[in-house]
Every structure is written in structure tokens, then in C-alpha cells.
Amino acid sequence: MLIEKFDPLKGEMLQILDEEGRIKTDLEPRLTAEDLRKIYSLMVMTRAADLKAFKLQRQGRMGTYAPSLGHEACQVGTAYPLQKDDWVFPYFRDLGGCLTLGYPLSDYYLYWMGNEAGMKAPEHLNIFPLAIPVASQIPHSVGAGMAAALQNKKIAVATTFGDGATSEGDFHEALNFAGVFQTPNVFVCYNNQWAISTPRSHQTAAKTIAQKAVAYGFPGIAVDGNDVLAVYAAVKEALDRARNGKGPTLIEAVTYRMGHHTTSDDASKYRLDVEVKEWEKKDPLLRFRIYLKSKRLWDESYEKAVQDKAAEDVETAVAKAESAPLPSPEDVFISTYKQMPPKLTEQLKDLTDLLKEGQK
Amino acid sequence: MIATMVQALNQALAQEMERDPRVVILGEDIGVDGGVFRVTEGLIQKFGDRRVLDTPLAESGIIGAAVGMAAFGLRPVAEIQFLGFIYPGFNHIISHVARLRNRTRGRFTASLVIRTPYGAGLRALEHHSESTEALFCQIPGLTVVVPSTPYDAKGLLISAIRSEDPVIFLEPSRIYRAEKQDIPDEPYEVPLRQARIVKEGKDLTILAWGAMVPVAQKASDLAAKTGVSPEILDLRTLSPLDEEAILVSVKKTGRALVVHEAPKTCGLGAELAALINEHALLNLEAPITRITGPDITIPLPKTEDYYYVNPERVLQGIIKIMEF
Numbered sequence: 001m002l003i004e005k006f007d008p009l010k011g012e013m014l015q016i017l018d019e020e021g022r023i024k025t026d027l028e029p030r031l032t033a034e035d036l037r038k039i040y041s042l043m044v045m046t047r048a049a050d051l052k053a054f055k056l057q058r059q060g061r062m063g064t065y066a067p068s069l070g071h072e073a074c075q076v077g078t079a080y081p082l083q084k085d086d087w088v089f090p091y092f093r094d095l096g097g098c099l100t101l102g103y104p105l106s107d108y109y110l111y112w113m114g115n116e117a118g119m120k121a122p123e124h125l126n127i128f129p130l131a132i133p134v135a136s137q138i139p140h141s142v143g144a145g146m147a148a149a150l151q152n153k154k155i156a157v158a159t160t161f162g163d164g165a166t167s168e169g170d171f172h173e174a175l176n177f178a179g180v181f182q183t184p185n186v187f188v189c190y191n192n193q194w195a196i197s198t199p200r201s202h203q204t205a206a207k208t209i210a211q212k213a214v215a216y217g218f219p220g221i222a223v224d225g226n227d228v229l230a231v232y233a234a235v236k237e238a239l240d241r242a243r244n245g246k247g248p249t250l251i252e253a254v255t256y257r258m259g260h261h262t263t264s265d266d267a268s269k270y271r272l273d274v275e276v277k278e279w280e281k282k283d284p285l286l287r288f289r290i291y292l293k294s295k296r297l298w299d300e301s302y303e304k305a306v307q308d309k310a311a312e313d314v315e316t317a318v319a320k321a322e323s324a325p326l327p328s329p330e331d332v333f334i335s336t337y338k339q340m341p342p343k344l345t346e347q348l349k350d351l352t353d354l355l356k357e358g359q360k
Numbered sequence: 361m362i363a364t365m366v367q368a369l370n371q372a373l374a375q376e377m378e379r380d381p382r383v384v385i386l387g388e389d390i391g392v393d394g395g396v397f398r399v400t401e402g403l404i405q406k407f408g409d410r411r412v413l414d415t416p417l418a419e420s421g422i423i424g425a426a427v428g429m430a431a432f433g434l435r436p437v438a439e440i441q442f443l444g445f446i447y448p449g450f451n452h453i454i455s456h457v458a459r460l461r462n463r464t465r466g467r468f469t470a471s472l473v474i475r476t477p478y479g480a481g482l483r484a485l486e487h488h489s490e491s492t493e494a495l496f497c498q499i500p501g502l503t504v505v506v507p508s509t510p511y512d513a514k515g516l517l518i519s520a521i522r523s524e525d526p527v528i529f530l531e532p533s534r535i536y537r538a539e540k541q542d543i544p545d546e547p548y549e550v551p552l553r554q555a556r557i558v559k560e561g562k563d564l565t566i567l568a569w570g571a572m573v574p575v576a577q578k579a580s581d582l583a584a585k586t587g588v589s590p591e592i593l594d595l596r597t598l599s600p601l602d603e604e605a606i607l608v609s610v611k612k613t614g615r616a617l618v619v620h621e622a623p624k625t626c627g628l629g630a631e632l633a634a635l636i637n638e639h640a641l642l643n644l645e646a647p648i649t650r651i652t653g654p655d656i657t658i659p660l661p662k663t664e665d666y667y668y669v670n671p672e673r674v675l676q677g678i679i680k681i682m683e684f
Contacts, residue, residue, distance in 0.1 A: 111660075114483065133444070135416055147599070164417035168448065265396070278475060332656060332667075333654070354672075354676070
């Protein structure tokens, strides 16, 4: 068991693929060639979709956006081992997780373009709407885990959040519940070193985030968050534990926020470019490509095919999102209650009349 | 100096920190980053990281710690990054900040300020646009302040920091940089609990605050073209209200129109209507009218305008009240 082998209190961190793309064969997860290529294409797709979103924002075609650049291994590695009946509670920086689960990119874009229609996940996806208030999704995910246990469902619930979230009371309360009720939760912290301008060292005086699990009475493990195989292996093991009634796990995926906090932020104001440059060398895609090449699963023509497909899918999603109709006044009123109270019906009519008047 | 509201607030903080060593500021990203709206820009360089505290990401911790600091003789000014994120700290506001004086019969007080940007109009993400000022106005012991100009922003914040009572200082982010105004370089107070007559008029009284003040002004200009003369009152302190200023104006004009960005139901407009009803019913020529946001979750940017109170809607209210 990886979780027993790597002790966060001793500063140990699971890494399977190093920065040069060298594999630790004894830890190599059993993944088929098809899986490996799928994981790679999802990471490429995540990057392409993310860079596009940033560009769209700068062109005024997208609202404020939280970039995922650098988090591809964390995000895809966390979502890939999830099974159909498992649930996931993501935060606002989880594009790769959403894409891995099959969340339509056009919907993801639509949400960030400022249209609620993008938040309505397809019925077959067990995904909660992404949380903007930091850490607020963590207690929800524990509640879902408690419900699954009460309903005798053998499922796992995954939750994603950043290092900043671990300072919130919700983090503590949720993980404490998870420990007490031995819920089937897998908490994955994408520790990207920065919560807007606050460095990880100022977020907690603890040496690692993974070690916080010890105080809640369940295991924690730190993994190299830019190594998709390490993230995958740890999350998969934790999900299996959860499904088999072994309780929750906290996973700290150590990564780096390569971009700004959001498009409204300017990271150059508070962090040094040399730090960013250092992390560029640890790019999660680079090392995975080397690994695939060593397995004869990657060459230039394959790369071109994957990139072309990603570019095409991104453009299709942009076109679809941009051609989506503007929500009607009814759309923004109708879901306030199951049944609209008369007062609200009247307010809707006032608005509709006003808009008609404006068109005259 | 010619200043935006952001610059005026920054100057108020700097000058109060200069004047009073008890003043400390704390919050997320307020130090090195200077705050996400740059209200605290340059303060960590000037006053150091012992008085300008970049905190971990924890609103309950920020407000709870501010209570302890205040009780121990400091004058903390806490920044909550957006009003939409204040709720983890709401427990402290309602259970301790507002009640400490009463619970200890004055031995301890939470003389602190909680500053936070709020309101719609910036095309922001979810939870960044709500106007929930009425939630705070219902809590006895709190003073709730909203500036609408750079001049008032500086003077009100200085008064808030000097106040012996806790102040919730709501900053309308939509007009953070909308208007520049020549403000005095030296520190000055704009008194709390005092409304301001923005524009004198004789036909009706428009009651507004924050980002709705310029909206009311535009509507008033439009109304003036049809010969209607509105008086505009900027409430500035929403709780406790300047009842006298409100009643004097309404008794003079005989008509009252409340404009607020928050949803209509149980918004501050309801309290204002009740107040006028209790004290000036017989002076009224028309029913008190409210132009407000609808009772819905504020939509995302694409359709934010469905929600937002604009001058045209206010004008409609003026016409309705005048035609009664």
C-alpha cells in the first residue's frame, strides 16, 4: 500500500515519474497502452482548453477565469480512476477533472462566460457544481459520503481544493466529520503553492498538508502533483479503500500554479519569475511524453494528431458556447423556487414589460 | 488630491495608521499584493508586516481574531475580500462583534471595522455581486456604513476607525474608480449616522446609498427634463438610520422613493417605508415606492442587467409616484 509506505510526517512524497521522465518500475501503475494515451490526450486537451479560455478572456469573450495551467496531472490523475457511480465535488480550478469525467467543454466555457446554463451538468455525471467560496464544497462532499454509507452504496466521493482551502474552518470541520464517521471520502488538495498572493508557507506552519490527516485519525499522503502516475496511483488506492469501507484519505498533490490566480490577478506583483521558471522544468506534460516515448507510445505524428484533435475540439466548444442563446428573463427567475410565488411572477412580468419597452 | 474611492480609502487607512499606533489592518492579500482592489496598496511597505497582516485564507479567523485584538486595545481594520465570502465569519459578527459591549455592560468592546467590497455591476463571478446590507442592519450593536463618493469614503472610514462601536464598512465596488473627486489631503471625519442631501428638490425624496446614488442622480436629471424636481438623500449610515434627515425631507416633498440594489423583500426599503409610515403618513401624497433588485439570486454576468437597477427603472418609479 502506497499510503502506508509514504509517511508525510517523515517528509516522504510519492513520485513515480521523475522530472526527466524516468520511471520507478516497482511503483508503476498497471495501465494499458490505451489508458496511457487517453490520459495524455486529456492532459493535452486540458492545456489547450485552458490556454484558449485565457485568450478568450483577454479578448473580452470570456468573464473572469481561473486558469488551470500546470495542474493537468493533478486534475486528470484525480478524475481518471473515478468510477461511474462515484461522486466528485470540484472547486473552481478543475478543468482537467471536468473534462476527464466528460463534462462538455462548451458548458464549462459557458459558465465562465457568465451563463448559468453551463452549470447544469449532464444528468449522467455525478458532479456537484464547482464551488467558488473556498473550502465550502468539502463539508458537502462529506455529507454525500455519509449519505452513501447510510444507503449502503459502495461508492467513493472525491473532493478537490487548493492549499488555501486548508486554512478555512470548513476544511477542519469536514475532515473531522470524515474521520469520526469513517466516510468514503478522498480529499485531494492541489497544493499549487499560492492562494492568490499568499504563499503556502504563510498558509500553515505545518511542514506538509498531507500530515494534517494524522490529526483527524486517517491516512494522508503527499504525491508529486506534476506526476500524473503518482496522482493516479494514490487516488486510485484511496478510492478503493473508500469503496471497501476503509474510510477517508487526504492526498496532497504538490504542484504549482503556473498562471495568475484568475485573469483579474497579476502574479508578477508578489512572486518571482525565477520560481515560475524553475517549475516550468517540472511540466507535467513533458515528463509524461518522455515516458510514453520510452514505451513506444509516442512519436511526432502521434503528438500532432493529439494536438490537432484538441485544437479542433476546443474550437468546436468555443463556437458552441458563443452561439448559445442568452438566458431569458424566465430562465433567471424560474429556478428560484420549485413553484414561483405570485410576488415573483409579478416581478418577472415587470421585467419583461420593461425589456419590451426598451426594444420599442 | 484628486482621488478615486480606492485612493481615498487608502489615504484614510494610511493616515489613521500614522495617527494611531493601535490601528492594525488584517486580511487576505492585503499586504504584498495591496488587496485585490488595491485599497491597501503600499501600506505594508510603510507600516511593516506587524501592522499590516496578510492572513491565511480564513474569514472566521480574520473576524474572530479582530475581536480579540479589539478587546486587547488595538483598533483592527479587517478586510474581507468580497462581501460574498464574509459568511464563515458571520458567526463572530452576530454573536460577538455586535454583542461584546452589551454582554460585558461596556467593559469590553469590539471597536473594529470590517471593510468589504460589495454589489453588482463588475461582471464578476458567482458570490461577488450580492448586496446583503440588510442582513447587517438587523443586528443591534452594529453600525453599517456605505460611502458613495471618494470624499465620503475617506471621511467615513476615518470616523469608523475612530468609532467606539463596531462598523461594517461596505464599499460599492462598482464605483470604486468611477468618479474622481478633489478631497482634502489632511485627515477629516464625515460623521456616522448622518445622511447627506445630494441634491435638493421639492417634489419627491429619493432615498439611496452606495452605487445607487449616481443611478438616482441620473434618473433625477432625466426627471428634471419633465419638470419634476427630486430631492436625493444619500443615507451613508444604514444602521442606525438618520431618521430625522429622512423625515424632514419626506415631510417637505410629500413623496418617497427608495432605490436599492438588494432584493426587494425585507430589504432596507421595507424598514424605510415603515419608518415613514409611522412618522409621516399624513404628509404623503402618494404611496412609498421601492425600485429594487428582484427577489432572485443575482444572475451571472450575461444577464446581470436583468437584475440591475438602472436610471430608466428609477425614472419609471419617479413617474409612477408623480402620476399617482
